[in-house]
Amino acid sequence: MVTIAEPVPLLLERDAELARLSTLLEQAHAASGAVVTISGPAGIGKTQLLAAVHRLAGDRGFRSLRARGRELEADMAFSVVRQLLEQPVLSASVAERRRLLAGPARAGAGALGLAAGDSPASDFAAVHGLYWLCANLAERKPLLLTVDDLHWVDGPSLSWLAYLGPRCAESAMLVVLTVREGDPRGRANSVAAAADDSSVHRMGLSALSVASVAALVRAELGPTASAGFCSACWELAGGNPLYVRELLAAARNERLSGADDDVAVLRALASSAVGASVLSRLARLGSDAVSLAQALAVLGSQTEVGVAAELAGLDPAAAELTADRLVAAQILAPTRPLDFFHPLIGEAVYADQALGARRLAHRRAAAILNRAGAADRVAAHLLATGPAGDAWVVQRLSAAADTAWERGAAEVAASYLRRALAEPATPAERPVLLRRLGVAEWAAGSPDAVGHLKEALNEAHDATAIAAAAGPLANAYIISDQADVAVVELQRAVARIRATDPRLALRLDGAAALAGLMDDRTAPAALRTVDRLRASLDEQADPPGRVLVAIAHADMRQARPPRETQRLLERVLAREPYPPRPNASASIIVTLLGLEAFGVLQRLCDDMLRDARRRSAVQELIGVATFSAWALYRRGELADAEAQARWAVEHATGIWAIDALAHLVETLTERGELDDAATELRRMAPPLTSHTVVVAAYLMARGQLRMAQGRCEEGLGDFLACGERCERLGIIDGLYGWRSEAAIAHALLGHEAEARRLARTALEVARGFGRPRSLGVTLRAAGLVEGGDRGLALLGEAVGTLEHSPAPVELARALTDHGAALRRVGQRATARAQLERGLDLAHHWGARRIASQARAELTAAGAKPRRDAITGRDALTASELRVARLAAAGRTNREIAQELFITTKTAEAHLSRAYRKLDVTRRSQLAEALVSKTPAGARHEAARDS
Numbered sequence: 001m002v003t004i005a006e007p008v009p010l011l012l013e014r015d016a017e018l019a020r021l022s023t024l025l026e027q028a029h030a031a032s033g034a035v036v037t038i039s040g041p042a043g044i045g046k047t048q049l050l051a052a053v054h055r056l057a058g059d060r061g062f063r064s065l066r067a068r069g070r071e072l073e074a075d076m077a078f079s080v081v082r083q084l085l086e087q088p089v090l091s092a093s094v095a096e097r098r099r100l101l102a103g104p105a106r107a108g109a110g111a112l113g114l115a116a117g118d119s120p121a122s123d124f125a126a127v128h129g130l131y132w133l134c135a136n137l138a139e140r141k142p143l144l145l146t147v148d149d150l151h152w153v154d155g156p157s158l159s160w161l162a163y164l165g166p167r168c169a170e171s172a173m174l175v176v177l178t179v180r181e182g183d184p185r186g187r188a189n190s191v192a193a194a195a196d197d198s199s200v201h202r203m204g205l206s207a208l209s210v211a212s213v214a215a216l217v218r219a220e221l222g223p224t225a226s227a228g229f230c231s232a233c234w235e236l237a238g239g240n241p242l243y244v245r246e247l248l249a250a251a252r253n254e255r256l257s258g259a260d261d262d263v264a265v266l267r268a269l270a271s272s273a274v275g276a277s278v279l280s281r282l283a284r285l286g287s288d289a290v291s292l293a294q295a296l297a298v299l300g301s302q303t304e305v306g307v308a309a310e311l312a313g314l315d316p317a318a319a320e321l322t323a324d325r326l327v328a329a330q331i332l333a334p335t336r337p338l339d340f341f342h343p344l345i346g347e348a349v350y351a352d353q354a355l356g357a358r359r360l361a362h363r364r365a366a367a368i369l370n371r372a373g374a375a376d377r378v379a380a381h382l383l384a385t386g387p388a389g390d391a392w393v394v395q396r397l398s399a400a401a402d403t404a405w406e407r408g409a410a411e412v413a414a415s416y417l418r419r420a421l422a423e424p425a426t427p428a429e430r431p432v433l434l435r436r437l438g439v440a441e442w443a444a445g446s447p448d449a450v451g452h453l454k455e456a457l458n459e460a461h462d463a464t465a466i467a468a469a470a471g472p473l474a475n476a477y478i479i480s481d482q483a484d485v486a487v488v489e490l491q492r493a494v495a496r497i498r499a500t501d502p503r504l505a506l507r508l509d510g511a512a513a514l515a516g517l518m519d520d521r522t523a524p525a526a527l528r529t530v531d532r533l534r535a536s537l538d539e540q541a542d543p544p545g546r547v548l549v550a551i552a553h554a555d556m557r558q559a560r561p562p563r564e565t566q567r568l569l570e571r572v573l574a575r576e577p578y579p580p581r582p583n584a585s586a587s588i589i590v591t592l593l594g595l596e597a598f599g600v601l602q603r604l605c606d607d608m609l610r611d612a613r614r615r616s617a618v619q620e621l622i623g624v625a626t627f628s629a630w631a632l633y634r635r636g637e638l639a640d641a642e643a644q645a646r647w648a649v650e651h652a653t654g655i656w657a658i659d660a661l662a663h664l665v666e667t668l669t670e671r672g673e674l675d676d677a678a679t680e681l682r683r684m685a686p687p688l689t690s691h692t693v694v695v696a697a698y699l700m701a702r703g704q705l706r707m708a709q710g711r712c713e714e715g716l717g718d719f720l721a722c723g724e725r726c727e728r729l730g731i732i733d734g735l736y737g738w739r740s741e742a743a744i745a746h747a748l749l750g751h752e753a754e755a756r757r758l759a760r761t762a763l764e765v766a767r768g769f770g771r772p773r774s775l776g777v778t779l780r781a782a783g784l785v786e787g788g789d790r791g792l793a794l795l796g797e798a799v800g801t802l803e804h805s806p807a808p809v810e811l812a813r814a815l816t817d818h819g820a821a822l823r824r825v826g827q828r829a830t831a832r833a834q835l836e837r838g839l840d841l842a843h844h845w846g847a848r849r850i851a852s853q854a855r856a857e858l859t860a861a862g863a864k865p866r867r868d869a870i871t872g873r874d875a876l877t878a879s880e881l882r883v884a885r886l887a888a889a890g891r892t893n894r895e896i897a898q899e900l901f902i903t904t905k906t907a908e909a910h911l912s913r914a915y916r917k918l919d920v921t922r923r924s925q926l927a928e929a930l931v932s933k934t935p936a937g938a939r940h941e942a943a944r945d946s
Contacts, residue, residue, distance in 0.1 A: 011045065011048050011049065011052055012045075012208055012212040012215065012216075012241070013206075013208055013209060013212055014045065014048075014049055014052070014205070017038075017049060017203055017205070018049070018052055018053075018056070020201070020203070021036065021049075021053050021056065021176070022056055024036065024174055024201065025053075025056055025057055025060055025062065025144070025174055026060070028062075028142055028143075028144075028168075028171075028172055028173060028174040029060060029061075029062070029142045029172065030172075031170070031171060031172045031905070032169065032170075033168035033169060033170075033171045033172060033173040033174050033175070034168055034169065034174060034175070034200065034201055035165045035168055035175045035176075035177070035200045035201070036174070036175065036176045036177065036200075036201045036202075036203065037150075037177050037178075037179060037200070037201070037202050037203070038050075038176065038177065038178045038179075038203045038204075038205060039178070039179050039180070039181055039202070039203070039204050039205070040178075040180075040181050040204060040205035040206075041180065041181045041240060042180055042181075042242065042342075042343070042344050043240045043241060043242025043243055043342060043344060044181075044205045044206075044207070044240055044241065044242070045205055045241050045242075046148065046178035046205060047148055047178070047342075048241075049178075049205070050066065050146045050148055050176060050178060053144065053146065053176055054066065054144065054146065057144040057174075060142075061141065061142070062141065062142045062143065062144045062174075063088070063137060063138075063141045063142070063143050063144070064144045064146075065084045065085070065087075065088065065143065065144065065145050065146075066083075066084070066145075066146045066147075066148070067080045067081075067083035067084045067145075067146070067147050067148070068080075068083070068147070068148040068149050068152075068301070069147065069148065069149040069150055069151060069152030069153040069154075070149070070152055070300050070301055070302075070343075071152050071300070071347070072299075072300035072380055072381075072384075073152070073154060073300065073377075073380060074152050074153070074154050074155075075154065075379075075380055075383055075412060075415055076154050076376045076377065076379070076380050076412065077111075077154065077156050077376060077403075077404045077407050077408075077409030077412040077413075078111055078112055078126070078130075078154065078156045078157050078160070078407065078409060079153075079154045079157060079376070080147055080153050080154060080157035081111075081112065081130055081156070081157045081160055082112050084145055084147075085112065085130070085133060085134070085137075086112060086114065088100070088137060089101070089109060089112075089114050089133070090114070099136060100133060100136045100137060101115055101133070101136075102136065103132055103894070103895060103898045104125070104128055104129040104132045104616050104898050105129055105130075105132040105133040105135075105136050106118045106129065107119070107120040107121070107125050107126065107128075107129035107408075107615065107616055108120070108126060108127075108128070108129025108130035108131070108132060108133040109129070109133060110126075110129070110406075110407065111126035111129060111130060111156075111407040111408045111409070112130075112407070113403070113407065119406040119407065119408070120407065120408035120615070120616065121408075121612075121615035121616060121617035121620075122408055122410075122443065122616070122617055122618065122619065123156065123159065123408045123409065123410050123411075123443065123444070124408075124616060124618045124619075125408055125615055125616030125617060125618070126156065126160075126407060126408025126409070127156070127159050127160040127163045127164075127408075128163065128616045128618075128901060129616060130160050130164075131160070131163055131164050131167060132898055134164065134171075134173065135167075135171060135903075135904070138171055138172045138173050139172075141172075142172040142173070142174075143171075143172060143173045143174070144173075144174050144176070145173065145174070145175045145176070146175075146176045146177070146178075147161070147175075147176075147177050147178070148178050149178060149179070149180070149343060150177045150178060150179040151179050151180050154412070155409075155411050155412065156408070156409040156411070156412060161175070161177070165200070167903050170903040170904070170905035170906060171903065171905075181204075206239075207238055207239025207240060208234070208239040208240075208241060208244070209234075209239065210230065210231055210234045210239075212239075213230060213233055213234040213237070213239060213244055214227070214230035214231075214233075214234070216233075216241070216244050216245070216248070217229065217230045217233050217244070217248060217258060218230070218258075220245075220248040220251075220252065221248065221251065221252070221256065221257060221258040222257065222258060224257070224258065224259075225257070225258025225259075226258060226259055226260045228260045228263060229258045229259065229260060229262055229263055229266065230258075232263045232266055232267065233247055233248070233266070236266065236267065236270040237270075242342055242344065245330065246277050246278070246330075247266070247269065247270055247277075249277070249281065249329070249330050250269045250277045250280075250281070251265075251266060251269065253281060253284070254269065275344070275347075275348030275351070275352075276348075278331060278345050278348050278349070279348060279349070279352055281329050281331065282326075282329070282331055282349065285322075285325055285326065285329060285331075288312075288314055288318065288319075288322045289322050289325060289326055289331075291312040291313065291314060292308055292309070292312045292314060292319055292322050292323060292326065293326060293331060293332075293349050294312070294349060294350075294352075294353055294361070295308045295309075295311040295312035295361070296308050296332075296338050296339075296340070296346070296349075297340075297346050297347075297349040297350035297353070298311065298350065298353075298358065298361040298362060298365055298381075299311060299365055301337075301338070301339040301340065301343075301346065302337045302338070302339060303337055303338050304336075304337050304338070305319050305320055305323060305336065305337070305338060306319075307368060307369070308338055310368055311361065311364060311365055311368060323338060331345055331349075358384065359384065359385050359386050360385075362381040362382070362384040362385050363381070363382070363385045365381045366378045366381040366382050366385070366393075366396070369381065370396065375396070375399060375400045375403055376400055376403065376404070378396055378400065379396065379397055379400035379401075379416050382396060382397055382419065383415065383416070383419050387422050387423050387424065388423070389423060389424065390423060391426075393420070393423050394420045394423045394425050394426075394429060394433075397416045397417070397419055397420035397423075398416075398417070398420055398429075398433065398436075400416045401413040401414075401416040401417045401420070401436065401440070404416060405436075405440060410440045410441075410443035410444040411440070411444040411446070413436075413440040414437055414440040414441045414444055414446065417433055417436055417437040417440060418437060420433055421433050421434065421437065427459075430459055431456050431459045431460040431461070431465050431469065432456075432465065434452050434453070434455045434456035434459065434469075435452075435453065435456035435457075435460075435465075435468060435469045435472065437452045437456075438450070438451075438452035438453030438454075438455075438456055438469075438472060438473070438476075439453070439472050442472065442476050449476060450473065450476050450477070450480075453469060453472055453473040453476060454473060454489075456469040456473075457469040457470055457473055457489065457492075457493065462500075463496075463497035463500050463501035463504050463505075464501075464504070466493050466496055466497050467493065467497065467501075467504050467507070467508055469493075470489060470490055470493035470508060470511075471511065473486075473489055474486035474487075474489055474490050474511065474512075474515055477489065477515075478515055478518060478655075479654050479655060479656075480654065481654070481655055481690050481691075481692050483515050483516065483518040483519035483522060483691070483692065484519050484521050484522050484691070486512075486515040487512050487515050487516045487519075487522045487525075487526070490508050490511055490512035490515060491512055493508055494508045494509055494512065503544065506533075506536075506540070506543070506544055506547060507544035507546050507547070508546075509529065509533060509546075509547065510533065510544055510545075510546030510547035510548075510549065510550045511546050512526070512529065513526045513529045513530050513533065513547075513550040513554070514526075514546065514549065514550050514553065514584075514587050516529065517530075517550070517553060517554065517557070517587075517693070517729070517730070518692055518693050519691045519692060519693070520691045520693070520725050520728035520729050521691050521728075523693075523728060523729045523730050524728070524730065526550075526554075526730075527554055527558075527730045529550075530550050530551055530554040533547050533550060533551055534551050537551070545572045545575055545580075545584060546584060548568045548569075548571055548572050549568075549569070549572055549584050549587050549588055549591070550587070551568060552565045552566075552568040552569050552572075552588075552591050553587045553588075553590065553591045554730065555568075556590075556591045556594040556595055556734075556735070557594070557729070557730050557731045557732065557735065558730060558732055559732040559733070559734060559765055559768060559769040562595045562769065562770065562771060565591065565595060566592075566595055566597055566600075569588060569591060569592065569600075570600075572584070572588065573588070573600075573604070578607070579604060579607045579608040579611050580608075585604075585608060585623070585624070586623060586627065588604070589601065589604065589605065589624075589627040589631075590627065590735070592604065593627070593630060593631050593634065593735075594734055594735045594771075595771065596634075596771045596772065596773050596774065596805070596806070598631060598634070598635050598806045599806075601631050602631065602635075605624055605627065605628040605631065608620070608624045609621065609624050609625070609628070612624060613899045618651060618901070621651075622648050622651050622652045622656055622660070623656055625644045625645075625647055625648040625660075626644075626645070626648040626652065626656055626659050626660045626663060628644050629641045629642075629644035629645035629648060629660070629663040629664070629667065630659075630663045630697075632644060633645075633663060633666060633667050633670070634773065634807065635806050635807065635808075636806075636807055636808040636809035636810070636845045636847070637845070638667055638670055638671050638809065638845060638846040638847060639671075639846050639873060639876065639878070639881050640881065640885070641663065641667045642664065642667045642668065642671065642878045642881075643878035643879070643881045643882045643885075644882075645660055645663045645664035645667055646664060646878045646879075647878075647882065647900075648660035648663075648664075649661055649664050649680070655690075655692050655694050656694075657684065658684070658687050658690070658692070658694045658695065658697075658698050659694040659697055659698075661680060661681070661683070661684055661698065661701075662694065662697035662698045662700070662701040662702075663697065663701070664677075664680055665677045665680055665681050665701040665702065665704075665705055666700065666701040666704055666705075668680065669701070669704050669705045669708050669849070670704075670809065670847050670849060670850075671846055671847065671848050671849070672847075672848030672849040672851075672852065673848075674705065674708055674709060677705050678705065678709075681701075681702060681705065686698075686702075688721075693725075693729055693731075695725060696722050696725045696726055696729065696731070696736055696738075697736070699718045699719070699721050699722035699725070700718070700719070700722050700736050700737075700738060700741070702718050703715045703716075703717075703718030703719045703722065703741060703745075704741070706718060707741070707744075707745060708849060712745050712748050712749050713749065715741075715745050716742060716745035716746065716749065719738045719741045719742035719745060720738075720742055722736055722738040723738040723739065723742065726738060732765050732769075733762055733765045733766070733774075733778075734765070734766065734769055734771060734774040737762070737774065737777055737778070739758045739759070739761055739762035739765075739778075740758075740759065740762045740777055740778050740780075740781035740782075741781070742758050743755045743756070743758040743759035743762065743781050743782070743785050744781055744784055744785065746758065746785075747784065747785045752785075755785045756785055756786065759778075759781055759782040759785040759786070760782065762778045762781065762782070763778050763779065763782045765778075766778035766779075772801050772802065772804055772805035772807075773802070773805045773806065773807040773810060775801050776798050776799075776801040776802035776805055776807065776810055776811070776814060777798075777802075777807075777810055779794050779795070779797050779798035779801060779814075780794075780795060780798040780802075780810075780813065780814045780817060782794045783795035783796075783797075783798055783817070783818075783821070784817060791821065792818075792821050792822070792825065795814065795817055795818040795821055796818060798814040798817075798818070799811065799814045799815055799818050799834070802814050808841050808844075808845050809841070809842070809845050809847045809850065811838075811841060812837075812838045812839075812841035812842040812845065812847055812850050812851075812854070813838070813842075813847075813850050814838075815834045815835070815837050815838030815841065815854075816834075816835060816838035816839070816842070816850055816853050816854040816857065818834050819831045819832070819833075819834030819835035819838060819854070819857055819858075819861075820835070820853075820857045822834060823835075823857060823860060823861045828861050828862065831857075831861050832858060832861050832862075832863050835854050835857050835858045835861060835863070836854075836858065836863070836865075838850065838854045839851055839854035839855060839858065839865055842854055846873075873918065873929065873930055873931075875917045876913075876914055876917055876918070877910075877913075879910050880910045880911075880913055880914045880917070881914070881930075882900060882910075883896055883900070883907055883910040883911050883914060884910075884911065884914040884918070884926055884930060885930065886899060886900070887911055887914075887923055887926055888923070888926035888927040888930055893907045893908050893911065894907075896911075914926075918930070
């Protein structure tokens with residue numbers, strides 16, 4: 001009777017890992033997902049473990065998606081994400097696809113080329129959209145995502161995995177990644193580091209025991225294999241399942257039976273590593289097998305037989321049979337399209353080919369694949385070729401770079417453009433390619449970006465190319481706090497094109513003026529440029545928008561009549577495109593803010609935020625949120641100002657981080673959160689060596705905090721330092737109001753003459769400018785400094801002026817100071833009336849520091865003021881308020897999460913707390929609960945745009 005050995009399981013000694021993964025699947029099913037990284041040397045069984053996880057997930061009703069990193073595709077944009085998500089989107093019904101691509105997910109699909117016309121605005125927009133595509137997939141069915149061989153995952157897909165990781169903890173998703181031990185690229189760590197430790201699980205696979213290796217040996221060679229032979233296999237292969245199988249394949253080729261006498265031969269076979277063993281077996285199969293395997297090694301896994309046959313020079317039918325022979329020899333996997341039995345085998349076959357032969361094969365592969373329109377795969381092969389002055393190579397790489405850029409993969413686009421330039425490109429092609437390379441590198445954070453942009457500008461010859469290169473180069477310098485260099489580059493560009501294209505030169509003149517106004521070293525010259533531009537307006541039937549913005553911004557800074565300044569901005573905003581893009585929008589917003597055109601400004605900010613959120617353009621969102629916070633602060637909307645500023649601080653970099661921090665600190669100071677403001681301030685080293693205009697905002701905010709802390713000398717120092725910068729920048733006073741603040745600080749320190757000089761100068765400027773908030777603030781400061789009957793009169797005038805301004809917090813401050821002054825001269829009844837109004841306003845607008853002062857003054861005047869409430873709008877955190885605002889505007893929890901870049905579960909938690917604090921139970925009640933009702937008698941609402 002013949003004894004048949006039982007089949008050996010594919011997985012050996014992985015019960016503990018499977019049990020742990022099974023538990024994690026159960027948790028993910030309950031919307032508490034995780035990230036798992038499985039590490040170990042090549043061949044240890046990571047792929048087999050993934051297959052087992054997919055079987056477990058299928059039993060639990062999961063949707064299972066799998067992908068593998070491949071060396072050839074490591075430079076292709078979103079290659080791994082496409083493996084995971086392309087099929088679910090393409091196979092969905094029309095209605096289901098509409099659901100899957102709702103919201104930001106459509107931009108994610110655009111990154112994969114699955115949603116025409118919906119290209120992401122940036123790499124962040126791409127990964128954010130792809131996250132929501134996954135979230136939409138997991139909404140109705142839990143999701144298992146596995147990625148094998150993380151060390152070969154392309155950069156954009158890796159960025160997406162890092163973004164996805166921390167969000168898995170609140171989603172019905174389990175992400176399982178495998179990486180080779182050592183992970184030379186550090187891929188697993190970059191993904192795991194982005195996720196919370198509690199949601200990342202790390203598993204390391206150990207070698208098999210002697211018993212398990214013996215089971216493999218006897219399954220392959222027969223049950224009579226000796227214990228000594230099995231032990232030798234375990235020793236020689238180190239317990240690695242792949243090495244054991246390769247060793248046994250070699251043993252079978254040598255017709256070894258597994259007897260003790262075969263051990264010596266086995267040791268000789270083992271001296272050839274996996275690669276040599278594979279190549280030896282491959283050579284025995286004949287030249288066709290070698291050619292097909294080499295073609296597959298060049299083309300990469302998942303290649304159709306016909307394509308591999310063409311590259312190998314074989315008949316397709318013969319190639320099919322040859323592939324079967326390679327499968328039988330355990331060189332190829334038993335699948336179609338073609339794949340190697342293990343990636344190490346493919347690597348060995350590829351490495352065995354000479355470098356020149358590989359380069360030529362990649363070039364032929366590119367030509368073959370180009371007929372199928374596989375632009376990214378064509379480009380990946382061209383990256384592996386050598387420069388040969390081939391115009392077709394430049395053209396294909398340039399086109400692939402366009403596609404990668406449109407899909408939000410800036411670094412991939414940059415890699416294609418570098419290779420195109422090295423071909424080399426022709427002198428006529430170089431300027432455009434260099435500019436595109438610099439822009440892509442800047443978006444990807446590469447330090448080479450500025451150098452390539454400068455090369456592009458130097459090599460450009462026609463006016464259009466010069467202007468196209470000068471713009472992004474100047475913008476890079478401005479954001480890097482080198483506005484002075486930006487001005488020089490723009491002026492050089494103007495000089496080169498003025499004779500051939502005067503209008504384009506004029507537009508660059510406007511851009512140079514705006515850049516110059518950003519820096520206190522270049523601002524004086526920029527103001528002279530603006531004077532020249534203003535004088536030339538009559539000669540221009542339709543002046544460029546940059547020129548109009550530069551003139552309006554400079555006029556606002558110098559407190560020129562505001563009516564004409566606002567008219568210039570309205571001309572700009574009436575043009576297309578609307579809303580304006582970031583390069584011009586910052587100056588427009590700040591100008592409107594200085595003009596106190598808060599209604600126009602709020603509409604513009606809302607439109608820009610809506611547009612940027614739709615495109616997930618996070619850098620634009622940061623800029624607009626920062627300026628919006630400043631405007632909200634000046635309008636007295638302190639809770640909303642804090643919410644916007646906190647979000648901006650969390651995401652901003654460069655000069656925008658300074659500005660966002662300044663507006664957060666001034667808002668927290670006004671809200672009486674002095675410790676919190678001080679903590680935020682300590683997170684950044686004082687940027688006092690910078691010459692950018694935003695340092696003025698930082699100094700004002702720090703000065704206000706120091707004054708609130710009772711550190712008058714230091715606060716005065718900050719105000720005076722701000723004043724020095726403002727004078728160099730051509731900012732008269734209204735934008736920052738440093739003279740009024742410094743005057744009060746001088747008065748508190750007993751410097752009466754200097755206090756009066758500054759206060760009177762500020763008041764003269766404010767009366768000439770005529771903006772009610774600025775004038776009211778200045779009148780209040782002058783009243784405090786002057787004292788006596790004149791001071792009391794000025795304080796009363798401040799109250800009257802602010803009654804007609806959109807600045808309720810400043811009105812509360814003036815009412816409180818006026819009431820205090822009235823109390824000190826014995827007019828207690830009138831004093832109480834003013835103080836009560838001041839307290840009511842301060843309380844309703846969340847200005848706790850003013851409310852505290854008003855309460856103390858009321859007590860001194862013999863009244864019994866009420867206490868602050870601990871519920872209501874003012875009790876909401878910044879995050880809760882942002883969520884509640886969006887919910888009140890009709891957004892679903894999912895839409896809120898998409899707009900704020902958080903998970904749906906986080907949005908739900910914030911909204912739940914907001915309901916409790918606002919004492920509401922339904923969404924329809926939120927809008928009313930969030931209204932900060934202005935107490936009777938305050939008429940500032942009537943003058944939003946005065």
